[in-house]
Amino acid sequence: MSFKILSIDGGGTRGIIPAKLLDCMERTFGERVQNMFDLFAGTSTGGLLCLGLGAGLRPATLVDLYLQRAADIFHESVLDRASGLDEHLRADYQHRRFKRILEEIFGTRTLGDLQADKRFGQLGKEVMICSFDLNPDRSADRNRNYRPAIFHSAFGRDHTELLVDVALRTTSAPTYFPIYQRKYIDGGVAMNNPSMAAIAYAMNNSPALGEEEGEYLESGYKGLRRRREEISILSLGTGTSNLNRIEPGVIRSGNWGNIQWIRYLPDLLTEGNVQSTIYYARHVLPDGHFVRIDPYFDDPAETDSLLANRKIPMDLKDRATLDAMLAFTERVFLRHKAKIQAFLEA
Secondary structure, X not given: OOEEEEEEOOOHHHHHHHHHXXXXXXXXXXXXXXXXXXXXXXXOHHHHHHHHHHOOOOHHHHHHHHHHHHHHHOOOOHHHHHHOHHHOOOOOOOHHHHHHHHHHHHOOOEHHHHHHOOOOHHHOOEEEEEEEEOOOOOOOOOOOOOEEEEEEOOOHHHOOOEHHHHHHHHHOOOOOOOOEOOOEEEOHHHHOOOHHHHHHHHHOOOXXXXXXXXXXXXXXXXXXXXXXXXXXXXXXXXXXXXXXXXXXXXXXXXXXXXXXXXOOHHHHHHHHHHHHHHHHHHHHOOOOOEEEEOOEOOOHHHOOOOOOOOOOOOOOOOHHHHHHHHHHHHHHHHHHHHHHHHHHHO
């Protein structure tokens, strides 16, 4: 039997696209998304979606979260707008409103609660969320450099982690939100597409030894010991303008310094780790076992859309554009419906 993984990229408010895709899947195939997959892996807005699914929320509810609460999540104070200080001395937005929304959704539930929930964990389902640690605190590891931090509903060491905290750890994108708990930032800086992290976990056959016993799985292993032939991934992007490149006329001599590079580095680093992950996943898994849905806003069929020929920011709040993304996603789903259905039935 195939071990099916749902992997969802980061992308801020563009998370409405994978949320709507999942809603289309539920309405078309007549089954809860929670029953379609064995492992849910997400980064940033994708992590928020996976936590929501783990908590039993329907995709339609998650779509409404973006529609109704985007302005609260990405709320800028009048003082910051007037002074412009947010762009230079502090993050554009603060956690307060976003955290309050997350508390309304998740309350005091923990990752361990997901694992114990009869509708989810006891059915063999798992959630893994990617963040990034600026100051690792592992005394047994001499390498104290910053690194990815992955939180997992199945790991004993993570069972007491609040869903609210995990959500803020994975979504605290640099410049958008402050560093969370003085060490965690958005997992997208290293693995905006979490597919390879999910593959690594599914294939890992390393035993937990010595002091590690009890930190990981009850089986005594750090992973699920699955063969690569058993693993299939549906990887959902959050939409791309297809404009993340630098034209030769702009590059010119290419002898660039800080001023030239600073404009491009954020998109370059994020897009680079997404594309490298797709490359690795397609080569690690057998043909047909990695299915990527990566909607393009520059699709010729979308020339009259509000999405055409523009970059959609992660902090988009405009309702008309959000509605346009919903209509766009329904068309994307129809184009990929047969491929998704074949994936689910394999």
